[in-house]
Amino acid sequence: MPQVIPPRPDADDRYFWDGVARGKLLLQRCAACKQLRQPPSPMCPSCSSLDWETQEASGRARVYSWIVSRHPTEADAGPRIVVLLDLAEGVRLVSNLVETPLDAVHHGLEVELTFVDHDGVTLPQFRALAAGGA
Numbered sequence: 016m017p018q019v020i021p022p023r024p025d026a027d028d029r030y031f032w033d034g035v036a037r038g039k040l041l042l043q044r045c046a047a048c049k050q051l052r053q054p055p056s057p058m059c060p061s062c063s064s065l066d067w068e069t070q071e072a073s074g075r076a077r078v079y080s081w082i083v084s085r086h087p088t089e090a091d092a093g094p095r096i097v098v099l100l101d102l103a104e105g106v107r108l109v110s111n112l113v114e115t116p117l118d119a120v121h122h123g124l125e126v127e128l129t130f131v132d133h134d135g136v137t138l139p140q141f142r143a144l145a146a147g148g149a
């Protein structure tokens with residue numbers, strides 16, 4: 016069983032993990048020009064403001080790209096799908112796709128946020144939206 020390394024939040028990403036603990040996916044937003052940025056950074060690349068706030072993501076996204084990770088230490092767990100997502104809010108996020116068969120993954124696949132516990136470490140991950148609400 017692969018061991019999940021717990022996150023070690025620092026000043027730049029503590030808000031993210033605090034949000035995860037409350038069941039929210041929080042994005043960093045410039046407090047001056049309101050531009051979202053992901054991954055987080057201390058300064059806004061658009062207006063150079065150091066002031067920032069957070070915005071809760073809707074949890075809706077589309078698959079922009081993906082890889083299948085088959086690490087030897089995770090052979091028993093099966094392939095892990097690592098996705099680069101276009102969040103509905105317009106920024107990209109790297110995550111994992113869960114509860115989704117590998118042959119169902121494609122560019123533009125609509126996915127939704129879910130929180131998954133891995134040995135006591137909760138991670139924001141995504142799963143395919145059921146087609147037609149089924």
Ligand SMILES: [Zn+2]
Binds near residue numbers: 062
């Ligand atoms: Zn800004």
